[in-house]
Amino acid sequence: MSEIKPTKKLDVRGLMCPMPVVKLSSAINEVKVGEVIEVLATDPGSLTDIPAWARKTGNEVLKIDKEGNVIKFYVKRLK
């Protein structure tokens, strides 16, 4: 896979369910279709919730990285 270049960063560190998904659902509208948002989260629930949100809304989680207690998601807007 070629290098992922996010056009927007969303910091939801310190926020719990449902805020990471709620914030992501509005942030996704601030990028164009095909662009990627980098999401920084600390809520362990977001590990399953953000992929579930993406499946339901038809967007794609390209990659998930964990650095310490911070979870990094690369989410591509598909529509």
Next chain:
Amino acid sequence: MSGENAGEEKSIVAIIVSKNSLDMAYPPLIIAQTAAAMGMEAHLFFTFWGLYLIKKGGAEKAKLPGFMKFFTGMMKKKMAKVGIKPLHEMIRDAKAMGVKFHACQMTMEVLGIKREDLIDEVDDVMGAASFLEIAEKAKVTLFI
């Protein structure tokens, strides 16, 4: 809002909110807000004690149930610490995301609550039949 395919009908979540204690007030709001974020249509039907949550000032007064009420302040502090918003703010956010707020007509009569006593976020006042009309189409229905 990012949603489902155009032309595809939105899936509906219909939740009956029957209690006004802090622990029972958060789950329906969190689920409704999440549903809206996932492109679903969320409806909350406030009945019996649940109606107090959409009475002006009611969400601010919500407490833990029974003797646990003495720990309400502590619980609120714990929730604020992890970034969970107070109930009245969550109601405002949910409304801004398109969650529908329905008040139970019968409960209003029983408790002597008038339309003007309800918060501005309330969309309408309805009875069981109107709620069932929505719930019948819903893929997810919950009683909380």
